[in-house]
Amino acid sequence: MSEPExxxxxxxxxxxxxxxxxxxxxxxxxxxxxxxxxxxxLRVVLELDGETVVSARPDIGFLxxxxxxxxxEKTWQQxxxxxxxxxxxxxxxxxxxxxxxxxxxxNAEDAIPQAVKWMRVLLxxxxxxxxxxxxxGTHALDIGAMTVFFYCFREREDLLxxxxxxxxxxxxxxxxxxxxxxxxxxxxxxxxxxRFIDAFSDKVDEYEDLLxxxxxxxxxxxxxxxxxxxxxxxxxxxxxxxxxxGIPWDIRKDEPYSDYDKFDFAVPTRTENDVWARYRIxxxxxxxxxKIVKQALDGMPGGPWQADLPRVTLPDRExxxxxxxxxxxxxxxVTEGMRVPAGEAYQCIESPRGEIGYYVVSNGGNKPHRxxxxxxxxxxxQSLPVMIEGKLIADTIAAMGSMDFVLGDVDR
Numbered sequence: 394m395s396e397p398e399x400x401x402x403x404x405x406x407x408x409x410x411x412x413x414x415x416x417x418x419x420x421x422x423x424x425x426x427x428x429x430x431x432x433x434x435l436r437v438v439l440e441l442d443g444e445t446v447v448s449a450r451p452d453i454g455f456l457x458x459x460x461x462x463x464x465x466e467k468t469w470q471q472x473x474x475x476x477x478x479x480x481x482x483x484x485x486x487x488x489x490x491x492x493x494x495x496x497x498x499x500n501a502e503d504a505i506p507q508a509v510k511w512m513r514v515l516l517x518x519x520x521x522x523x524x525x526x527x528x529x530g531t532h533a534l535d536i537g538a539m540t541v542f543f544y545c546f547r548e549r550e551d552l553l554x555x556x557x558x559x560x561x562x563x564x565x566x567x568x569x570x571x572x573x574x575x576x577x578x579x580x581x582x583x584x585x586x587x588r589f590i591d592a593f594s595d596k597v598d599e600y601e602d603l604l605x606x607x608x609x610x611x612x613x614x615x616x617x618x619x620x621x622x623x624x625x626x627x628x629x630x631x632x633x634x635x636x637x638x639g640i641p642w643d644i645r646k647d648e649p650y651s652d653y654d655k656f657d658f659a660v661p662t663r664t665e666n667d668v669w670a671r672y673r674i675x676x677x678x679x680x681x682x683x684k685i686v687k688q689a690l691d692g693m694p695g696g697p698w699q700a701d702l703p704r705v706t707l708p709d710r711e712x713x714x715x716x717x718x719x720x721x722x723x724x725x726x727v728t729e730g731m732r733v734p735a736g737e738a739y740q741c742i743e744s745p746r747g748e749i750g751y752y753v754v755s756n757g758g759n760k761p762h763r764x765x766x767x768x769x770x771x772x773x774x775q776s777l778p779v780m781i782e783g784k785l786i787a788d789t790i791a792a793m794g795s796m797d798f799v800l801g802d803v804d805r
Contacts, residue, residue, distance in 0.1 A: 420440070420441045421439070421441075422786075424789070426455045430794065431793065433799065435800055436451070437449055438450045438452060439789070441786060445783065446782055446785070446786055446789060447782065449777060449789070451777050451778070453800070453803050456800045457805065458801075458805065460805045461764055461765060461805055465761055466760065467761075468730025468731070468759050469731055472491065472764065473492070474565070476488055477564075479766060479768065479801055479805055480744065480770070480799050480802040482523070482799055483521070483524050483744045483745050484567075485520040486520055486744040487749060488566075488569035488570070489513055489517055489651065490740055490741070490750070491753070492572075493742070493751075494739065494751040494753045495571040495733065497740060499571070499702070501571075501700060504700040504701065505572070505573065506698070507652065508695060508697065509698055511652060511692070511694060513569055514651055515586070516568065517651075519586070521678065521682045521745045522683065524746075526549045527549060530544070530545030531794070532797075533545075535794045536610065536613045536791055537609060538609075540603055541604065544596070544599060544603070548596055554585075555582075555585055555589065558582060559578060560575060571705060572700045572702050572706040573706055574698045583690060586690060593679070600676065601676060604672075615668075615669040616667055618671075618781070618788065618791060618795050619667050619780070620780045622640070625638055625776055628773075629771075630772055631746075631748040632744070632747025632769050633675055633678070633797070634671065636661065636674050637663045637666055638664070639666070640662070643743050644742055644743040645658075648741065650740070656689070657688065658684055658685050661673075661681065668791050671796075672795065704722065704725075704732070705726075705731050707726055707727075730760070731759065732758060733757070734755065734757060735755050735757040737752070737753065737755070746770055746797055746802065747769030747773060748767070749769060753765075766805060770798035770799050770800070771802065773796050773797075773798055774798050774803055780796075
């Protein structure tokens with residue numbers, strides 16, 4: 394049997410309506426997953442009509458590592474190293490959220506020393522500054538402002554040295570753990586932090602001097618990347634994304650944790666809801682985080698750096714040399730891990746990108762039964778099509794950069 398004859402291209406064009414012919418001239422463009430301005434392995438499938446984005450579809454999963462499932466195969470303490478790798482620019486924030494959720498299950502919230510709470514606040518605010526430095530440097534580079542990149546990474550290097558001073562690691566510190574901190578803060582930590590934070594306000598002024606009156610920066614950011622507030626809320630956006638739209642929602646203020654209610658700081662907001670507004674929010678957050686760090690330095694309470702929970706935290710090494718009970722606890726925790734009472738707990742905190750939530754379930758064993766992570770980058774990224782559809786392709790880079798997503802935070 395002969396094959397049916399296909400119509401010629403000319404016949405097809407003649408049969409189509411003008412709208413159908415226009416449809417055929419549209420271009421499908423893959424932005425990523427190897428594009429440097431997608432800040433990770435994000436693929437965005439763009440349909441273009443000339444230089445106008447007709448539709449945009451984020452394609453995620455290229456960095457999926459199965460972290461949530463992997464948590465079920467690790468002891469409660471070992472999971473801390475996995476939380477480092479969710480949002481690798483805010484690893485200490487993820488450490489803290491997980492630790493607080495586990496402490497809820499242990500009913501140990503009141504046992505955490507105040508010194509531990511304040512040190513956690515100080516480290517998480519330094520993490521916020523570090524994350525925003527990476528965001529501002531790369532975002533400015535995307536738009537063509539190269540000098541800011543070098544300035545921001547100058548400060549980031551100082552912060553990484555501080556993190557290394559505390560934990561021995563620059564990036565994956567695993568320093569905040571259930572029951573306290575991994576190690577006692579090193580000698581001279583306060584001088585190193587104060588030296589950095591006292592000079593940091595002048596650094597923020599430098600960033601603003603380079604950008605705030607730059608006509609190219611202003612034209613590339615103002616009025617670009619607008620998303621209706623209702624859309625942001627429907628898609629679950631949090632953090633600077635919604636604060637730039639006028640909603641002063643910040644977990645540190647609205648649902649305080651780790652003694653944040655004892656610190657004096659403001660929640661900056663804007664109403665323009667564009668790339669410029671998100672930039673201005675983060676610049677103000679630089680200053681507010683520095684303010685919190687200075688308060689933590691000035692008011693850091695004395696006391697132990699771990700809770701007195703023998704079945705949860707490792708005993709003091711001097712006690713191990715003289716007390717058999719301490720030696721037994723150490724052996725059991727190291728070889729088997731701690732056991733957490735059966736139950737479930739949810740804890741959310743404010744990360745540099747927005748609201749992190751950890752939902753942990755225990756069946757009474759030495760490993761989590763379930764760990765679920767509500768990550769801010771995933772919620773923020775969902776609003777991307779609304780942000781760039783109908784706009785010029787040149788504006789997609791500025792719009793995406795203003796979201797400050799991390800693909801490990803999206804894919805997990």
